[in-house]
Amino acid sequence: MTRTVPENVGVVGGGRMGAGIAQIFATLGSTVTVAETGDQQAVLTRVSDGLGRAHERGKLGDADPANVLSRVSTVGAPDGLPSALDLVVEAVPESLDLKLGVLALVEKIVAPSTVIASNTSSISIAALGAALNDPSRLIGMHFFNPVPASTLVEVIRAPATDGGVVDRVRDWVSQLGKIDVLVNDSPGFATSRLGVCLGLEAIRMLEEGVADAESIDRAMELGYRHPMGPLRSTDLVGLDVRLAIAEHLTKTLGERFAPPALLREKVERGELGRKTGQGFFAWS
Known part of the structure; x- marks a missing residue:
């Protein structure tokens, strides 16, 4: 070609x-x-x-x-x-x-x-x-x-x-x-389906008090060599964007993609991640 x-x-x-x-x-x-x-x-x-x-x-x-x-x-x-x-x-x-x-x-x-x-x-x-x-x-x-x-x-x-x-x-x-x-072609394709799955579970862990946001991200960065942890990645993507994807995947693939309450609450407060200066982390 x-x-x-x-x-x-x-x-x-x-x-x-x-x-x-x-x-x-x-x-x-x-x-x-x-x-x-x-x-x-x-x-x-x-x-x-x-x-x-x-x-x-x-x-x-x-x-x-x-x-x-x-x-x-x-x-x-x-x-x-x-x-x-x-x-x-x-x-x-x-x-x-x-x-x-x-x-x-x-x-x-x-x-x-x-x-x-x-x-x-x-x-x-x-x-x-x-x-x-x-x-x-x-x-x-x-x-x-x-x-x-x-x-x-x-x-x-x-x-x-x-x-x-x-x-x-x-x-x-x-x-x-x-x-x-x-x-x-499939809802969520490969990257969003996997990335959202990991991100939602990290949010649930934070919601349940398993560890703080910094520790959850550091565990994935050091233990699995992820260049960025799932919560900071969610901040970068935008919490509103991740919520919309999770809602779509819930409709098409089932309840395993149901958004945690903490994600909905932060979006309602306008804490959308880097673009608003506050998500799971504070951004200057």
């Missing part, structure tokens, strides 16, 4: 994940358009800050952060995306109805050859494909936070996904300097 960089990429959703996805494709050389209904300047600021950090760590090579940033632009809604895109990545919050609406709108706008990907961390790609007239071009591209620094991209193949789409996406992942894990 001839290796070609996606020249034009669309990203729907300009939060932390969407901005990170925009950053890595712009760094690769793609022209990126981000659709964000909220503060568009905040999207560009997130990308700019991310490029600054990458430059400080020597991850941009000879590339000038300002030149990379010039390849990123924003529009106010998905219907403002250009039609001539090689790839669109949907990165809106983890809501089935929201994602179905976005994907249906994207399909009406982009060319028939455009690959449509969802960054969902738990929702079945086949279920999302119900929004499309041509679900064969839909695939899961589950990036991890922070996107620029993470090595893994979970590629999810639904029964209807075209084999050529799978090949193109895996090649793009490789060109991004990342490693893909190809999994068949």
Whole structure:
């Protein structure tokens, strides 16, 4: 297969994940358009800050952060995306109805050859494909936070996904300097299913007074060589995100994924992790 960089990429959703996805494709050389209904300047600021950090760590090579940033632009809604895109990545919050609406709108706008990907961390790609007239071009591209620094991209193949789409996406992942894990479509896939299972049990242990948060995390980091403990990882992902995934997995896979009361209480208090400054740990 001839290796070609996606020249034009669309990203729907300009939060932390969407901005990170925009950053890595712009760094690769793609022209990126981000659709964000909220503060568009905040999207560009997130990308700019991310490029600054990458430059400080020597991850941009000879590339000038300002030149990379010039390849990123924003529009106010998905219907403002250009039609001539090689790839669109949907990165809106983890809501089935929201994602179905976005994907249906994207399909009406982009060319028939455009690959449509969802960054969902738990929702079945086949279920999302119900929004499309041509679900064969839909695939899961589950990036991890922070996107620029993470090595893994979970590629999810639904029964209807075209084999050529799978090949193109895996090649793009490789060109991004990342490693893909190809999994068949199932709620939670491989990473969220395992990660949420461990995270929920750690929360239950904290709830039951087995140990404090620092000790639970340190046990996994030192005993099992996890680079980050399950509670700090939950803070990084976002307690609200983890709660939404757990609720979805409870509906689809059973009560073993039922969220602990402590998780619900912290989300209700607005203690969502690093993004709010407080989760299971305090973040400066």
